[in-house]
Amino acid sequence: MSLIVHKYGGTSMGSTERIQNVARRVAKWHRAGHQMVVVPSAMSGETNRLLGLAREITDNPDPRELDQIAATGEQVSVGLLALALQKQGVKARSYTGWQVPVRTNSAYTKARIESIDDARVREDLGNGYVVIITGFQGIDGAGSITTLGRGGSDTSAVAVAAALKAEECLIYTDVDGVYTTDPRIEPDARRLAKITFEEMLEMASLGSKVLQIRSVEFAGKYKVKTRVLSSLTDPDIDLQEEAQSGTLITYEEDDTMEQAVISGIAFNRDEAKITIAGVPDKPGVAYRILGPVAQANVDVDMIIQNASHDGMTDFSFTVHRNELQKALDVLQAKVQPEINAREISGDNQICKVSVVGIGMRSHVGIASQMFETLAAEGINIQMISTSEIKISVVIADKYMELAVRALHKAFGLS
Amino acid sequence: MSLIVHKYGGTSMGSTERIQNVARRVAKWHRAGHQMVVVPSAMSGETNRLLGLAREITDNPDPRELDQIAATGEQVSVGLLALALQKQGVKARSYTGWQVPVRTNSAYTKARIESIDDARVREDLGNGYVVIITGFQGIDGAGSITTLGRGGSDTSAVAVAAALKAEECLIYTDVDGVYTTDPRIEPDARRLAKITFEEMLEMASLGSKVLQIRSVEFAGKYKVKTRVLSSLTDPDIDLQEEAQSGTLITYEEDDTMEQAVISGIAFNRDEAKITIAGVPDKPGVAYRILGPVAQANVDVDMIIQNASHDGMTDFSFTVHRNELQKALDVLQAKVQPEINAREISGDNQICKVSVVGIGMRSHVGIASQMFETLAAEGINIQMISTSEIKISVVIADKYMELAVRALHKAFGLS
Numbered sequence: 001m002s003l004i005v006h007k008y009g010g011t012s013m014g015s016t017e018r019i020q021n022v023a024r025r026v027a028k029w030h031r032a033g034h035q036m037v038v039v040p041s042a043m044s045g046e047t048n049r050l051l052g053l054a055r056e057i058t059d060n061p062d063p064r065e066l067d068q069i070a071a072t073g074e075q076v077s078v079g080l081l082a083l084a085l086q087k088q089g090v091k092a093r094s095y096t097g098w099q100v101p102v103r104t105n106s107a108y109t110k111a112r113i114e115s116i117d118d119a120r121v122r123e124d125l126g127n128g129y130v131v132i133i134t135g136f137q138g139i140d141g142a143g144s145i146t147t148l149g150r151g152g153s154d155t156s157a158v159a160v161a162a163a164l165k166a167e168e169c170l171i172y173t174d175v176d177g178v179y180t181t182d183p184r185i186e187p188d189a190r191r192l193a194k195i196t197f198e199e200m201l202e203m204a205s206l207g208s209k210v211l212q213i214r215s216v217e218f219a220g221k222y223k224v225k226t227r228v229l230s231s232l233t234d235p236d237i238d239l240q241e242e243a244q245s246g247t248l249i250t251y252e253e254d255d256t257m258e259q260a261v262i263s264g265i266a267f268n269r270d271e272a273k274i275t276i277a278g279v280p281d282k283p284g285v286a287y288r289i290l291g292p293v294a295q296a297n298v299d300v301d302m303i304i305q306n307a308s309h310d311g312m313t314d315f316s317f318t319v320h321r322n323e324l325q326k327a328l329d330v331l332q333a334k335v336q337p338e339i340n341a342r343e344i345s346g347d348n349q350i351c352k353v354s355v356v357g358i359g360m361r362s363h364v365g366i367a368s369q370m371f372e373t374l375a376a377e378g379i380n381i382q383m384i385s386t387s388e389i390k391i392s393v394v395i396a397d398k399y400m401e402l403a404v405r406a407l408h409k410a411f412g413l414s
Numbered sequence: 415m416s417l418i419v420h421k422y423g424g425t426s427m428g429s430t431e432r433i434q435n436v437a438r439r440v441a442k443w444h445r446a447g448h449q450m451v452v453v454p455s456a457m458s459g460e461t462n463r464l465l466g467l468a469r470e471i472t473d474n475p476d477p478r479e480l481d482q483i484a485a486t487g488e489q490v491s492v493g494l495l496a497l498a499l500q501k502q503g504v505k506a507r508s509y510t511g512w513q514v515p516v517r518t519n520s521a522y523t524k525a526r527i528e529s530i531d532d533a534r535v536r537e538d539l540g541n542g543y544v545v546i547i548t549g550f551q552g553i554d555g556a557g558s559i560t561t562l563g564r565g566g567s568d569t570s571a572v573a574v575a576a577a578l579k580a581e582e583c584l585i586y587t588d589v590d591g592v593y594t595t596d597p598r599i600e601p602d603a604r605r606l607a608k609i610t611f612e613e614m615l616e617m618a619s620l621g622s623k624v625l626q627i628r629s630v631e632f633a634g635k636y637k638v639k640t641r642v643l644s645s646l647t648d649p650d651i652d653l654q655e656e657a658q659s660g661t662l663i664t665y666e667e668d669d670t671m672e673q674a675v676i677s678g679i680a681f682n683r684d685e686a687k688i689t690i691a692g693v694p695d696k697p698g699v700a701y702r703i704l705g706p707v708a709q710a711n712v713d714v715d716m717i718i719q720n721a722s723h724d725g726m727t728d729f730s731f732t733v734h735r736n737e738l739q740k741a742l743d744v745l746q747a748k749v750q751p752e753i754n755a756r757e758i759s760g761d762n763q764i765c766k767v768s769v770v771g772i773g774m775r776s777h778v779g780i781a782s783q784m785f786e787t788l789a790a791e792g793i794n795i796q797m798i799s800t801s802e803i804k805i806s807v808v809i810a811d812k813y814m815e816l817a818v819r820a821l822h823k824a825f826g827l828s
Binding site for chain 1: 467479492497
């Protein structure tokens, strides 16, 4: 008998009929002798409906009140799932984040979990209950409700699994695992049986939107075995088969890890590139450029500073496409008078493509193989950025599918 | 400067546009220098939507989980109203029942308020905030959410007003006060400027569904001045005019009370009559009849036992029309074998009409005037029941409108 955490996304909870399917699946695990904790999301569309009501009133809502409103979606879900489990003849009890409690800081709409009290949950589990806990939310030191941001239920589930030292955290979703790249771009994309947290972090942050990135950090930090698997299978499917399906995200490179050098190809077409050409190359120039951008709450992703020529350098970075104009406005108004650059330009016709793989650490030549592959397709590389386990390039948007497919083939992922 | 509690019903909170009208009204009171606490209901239809989801899953839901689900409707309302007030430039903060906290017993779906902690609310009021508190709900000793039953937001508002020793509790609703009878039955029905709690209790329990009856008991017990008034007026109407509108429910018969003997005519067509004829008149017969009925959770309203003839008596009582068959089944299965009555019969073609008035205490002849009026219209009286301030009769359903209009005229209420 082991303690298992299940997490179900909004699509799985999308109707009372689907909620009853979730209950059948959970009941199956419970009857097999596992102690079960379930963390469901709000019914699909519900969080958007709630935030839409707030937006009908104001464009600039108080984040505390926004969380007060948004947290109700999951509260409805946990109650309904408890009823559905009880109907299956399973003892079940639901808790909100504040009832557990899941303690967070006070950063409303994007709070971070600080601690989870496991006493109440353990007592119920000991008494044979399935415990259902709202995802996405907690309570701050002042007793106000907080939410963890979009996709926060993934983080809730992993954090609960960490607090309870669960055997495994199963994230049920509408995809059946993590793929070498997006199957809509490359039909030969293959599901990975295992992936390390580090690779998953790079894949997730680069646009393979399977899990909230913070949940992966959490899983890595607290060594929670986390599995992404499909909620669309028959709920009465054989438990052993289900338990081996999907993709396991592990915190160690064990012997059974696939020996591929590259795990996958990630991509992101939500970014735009800003280039500041002809900047005097003096100490502090990066800060003088990016300080005002950060103050305007514009997130910056890749940052490249080219070698200096004649005391002048070119400085490039990427931002979210929606924030390109805002960033350019800040640069023109606040930065240009200070640094007197030759030119400031923006380009939103770009994309980022990355190869990710923990095997890269011990293999030379991955970068050159990547650049060679792109060159053979006639694709010009505009920016390059590397980490220990990934290489990212910025290329013209229109080449994205071509680049992904070529790299997927070149690295033997098909 | 005084402390005022406003309560808004589901219709007033029915859309974000209406919520913004509520905010304008509250802001007007706040700017006039009052400390304001607002208790809103869920948006109209929302509680039914939530309970409907639960019913899609099970016909017999666990009441704790039902309350977990149903309480979210008001939580959304308080958040939205806080946003709308902030948009009006007013400092506002929302609290759920558990955040205040409003402590209740554990009778899920029909909990009773035990105490309200006023510390947090007072601190916010002192700092110039409008405080918004969810109606309908609280928290029990185990930390679970409870709800107070249908219309419970009225009770929440009055209880909050009592805890804070508010100057007045204003219940904004879609009617503009308490009438001498239902204007849909008698077009000459007149709005009462004042009514005592005792009269209001009789009016409410007899079917004039303006306020939840428990809220009136609460208001009477804790001497909370409560006013029922319209939420459909222009929110920017003159405050003094608004403050005098509607119907004030007072806890004392002051000099300015209207001197009418009868305040109003109430009626109820939701009841059915059960008659058990030819019962041996022995001690304990009432208990032997009603005990099994009560055990089956059937509520009984009027109870009449006629005088005994030859050691036999007739016993009649009324139940909710929806529970007539259930009550008859219990009587046939469990009671008849014990008491061996001559006949047990049910009639759902009845209604109850009552005259209510605190002046009745000191005036004889009200009953005879009532019976004379009904006789003059050829209406046969089937049952009679009296209290200190009301007289109720059961008559055939089809005569209801006729009886109400005749009594309204006879007692000079038009």
